[in-house]
Amino acid sequence: MFDLLITGGTVVDGTGADRFTADVAIKDGKIVEVRRRGANDPTLQADAAETIDATGKIVAPGFVDIHTHYDGQVSWDDLLEPSSSHGVTTIVAGNCGVGFAPVRPGREQWLIELMEGVEDIPGTALTEGITWGWETYAEYLDVIGRRELAVDMGSQIAHGTVRAYAMGERGARNEPATGDDIAAMSRIVQEAIEAGALGFSSSRTLAHRAMDGEPVPGTFAAEDELFALGRATAAGGGAVFELAPQGAAGEDIVAPRKELEWMRRLGEEIDCALSFALIQVDADPNLWREQLDLSAAAHQAGSRLYPQVAARPFGMLLGFPGHHAFTHRPTYRKLKAALSREELAAKLAEPAVRAAILSEEDLPVDPNVLFDGMFALAQYSGDRLYSLGNPPDYEPTAERTVSAIAKARGEDVLTTMYDLMLEADAATMLMLPMFNYAEGNHDAIREMLTHPAGVLGLSDGGAHCSMICDASYPTFLLTHWARDRHRGDKLPLEYVIRKQSRDTAQLFGLTDRGVIEIGKKADVNVIDLDALTLHAPRMAYDLPAGGHRLVQGASGYTATIVNGVITRRDGVDTGARPGRLVRGSR
Incomplete structure (x- = not known):
């Protein structure tokens, strides 16, 4: 009896070879059978503790x-x-x-x-x-x-x-x-x-x-x-x-x-x-x-x-939840110190608050605070700062720069930058590519x-x-x-x-992982490639001591399997913890 059987999937085995349809069987944390399907290759008939129907989906290594x-x-x-x-x-x-x-x-x-x-x-x-x-x-x-x-x-x-x-x-x-x-x-x-x-x-x-x-x-x-x-x-x-x-x-x-x-x-x-x-x-x-x-x-x-x-x-990425062009405006500083994140997002959308922040001079940079001058970089990057969109586009064209959008709207750059970041309840992030994007491609x-x-x-x-x-x-x-x-x-x-x-x-x-092959570690992804979606980045506040971090989710992963155990099912953590420390082969 197998621990897990993945049936009818399109196997992309990690070697670079052409994809093929197959059944993949897993037992004791290892891949023990890869049965190709074809005219002369019958379906793998066996009992398993759990079976995943991967028809129409990609089966790939972890x-x-x-x-x-x-x-x-x-x-x-x-x-x-x-x-x-x-x-x-x-x-x-x-x-x-x-x-x-x-x-x-x-x-x-x-x-x-x-x-x-x-x-x-x-x-x-x-x-x-x-x-x-x-x-x-x-x-x-x-x-x-x-x-x-x-x-x-x-x-x-x-x-x-x-x-x-x-x-x-x-x-x-x-x-x-x-x-x-x-x-x-x-x-x-x-x-x-x-x-x-x-x-x-x-x-x-x-x-x-x-x-x-x-x-x-x-x-x-x-x-x-x-x-x-x-x-x-x-x-x-x-x-x-x-x-x-x-x-x-x-x-x-x-x-x-x-x-x-x-x-x-x-x-x-x-x-x-x-x-x-x-x-x-x-x-x-x-x-x-x-x-x-x-x-x-x-x-x-x-x-x-x-x-x-x-x-x-x-x-x-720049936006109101993180670094942005208005962090040193007095009104923004005052509101951020006094309000919850939700209250701040609502307040930033009020016309009077928006007008005040846009009209103010910046407070001085504190040389003792790391990245304290980031607002100035943001203010002068309109021609390289892109509206990311949702789903996000990481290969945007020149008309998606903040400067280009501002010109099309007949606005100044900082006004457009403010309004773009205000979208999605002031959670939208803009992309500033500093490397790997010369000439925007x-x-x-x-x-x-x-x-x-x-x-x-x-x-x-x-x-x-x-x-x-x-x-x-x-x-x-x-x-x-x-x-x-x-x-x-x-x-x-x-x-x-x-x-x-x-x-x-x-x-x-x-060398014990990275491919779908008999004898290798059963680290496997079952992916609905047609439905696979990369979500927009967002700020989460889930680190110890209330620390924040940008996270970016995805949907379309039917199952992720580590050491033969399903750790995520339809993108949701199963609670299984089969992962361990990997030491070098020495």
């Missing part, structure tokens, strides 16, 4: 998201949304050189402020939500290993935490490492890989800063330090070396070429996969293509260099997604809570790229599914 920041959230949230609501069955955390282990007793709050500054996760939520109980990275894995989750989770050890643990305040302040410091850090990294870390991560982009403004520890690490930690990664048994490189946010367009050069040499020496963030920057709109080609050449020379690419424009993104060196990443699940919700990438890939795209060529469904299942799993050595 998705593997390799770039998330659930390092703290996992200690209080077993559901790990929003990722788990988009067909994701395995996540990898510990990216960009930040995490929560190892930690010296008494330094927990410093790590929280580092994560808050770099990844925009409310510090109050982390302070209240994290249940500490570890010092070393191995102890952190043991604590997480006792959690029962909706998805599987793997973790990487972060350069920032290693440096601060080994060097104390000198490491936290990015002072140069001595030989003894490097030896101590190398021991920590090797022990972490041996304990089950899926990788080592570092950040070298100046855009990543702690709450006190200090760049992530390791940002300015010299080559001897980086190479030593790469060798430690290899000595631990081999894992991924993940990097947010210099120039990633466009602050230095010369740096990315230098970064690729040392990464290529390191990859040749340690024979580990190296993965780095790659986005299009306006300062050099074609640099990304050069980086992809250099990565492909590195592969041919024996260095496994994988650019992590995004599925859509990379930027932020997706052509660069499509090339990145189809380049043989590129791997899908950068969803930042669990992070940038007030600015983005790119954990919805899996659904966007299916709806936009495989089904709905109207401004250019689509991508085959088989390719889109492979990119976020087998390819991402294999980068991290997770």
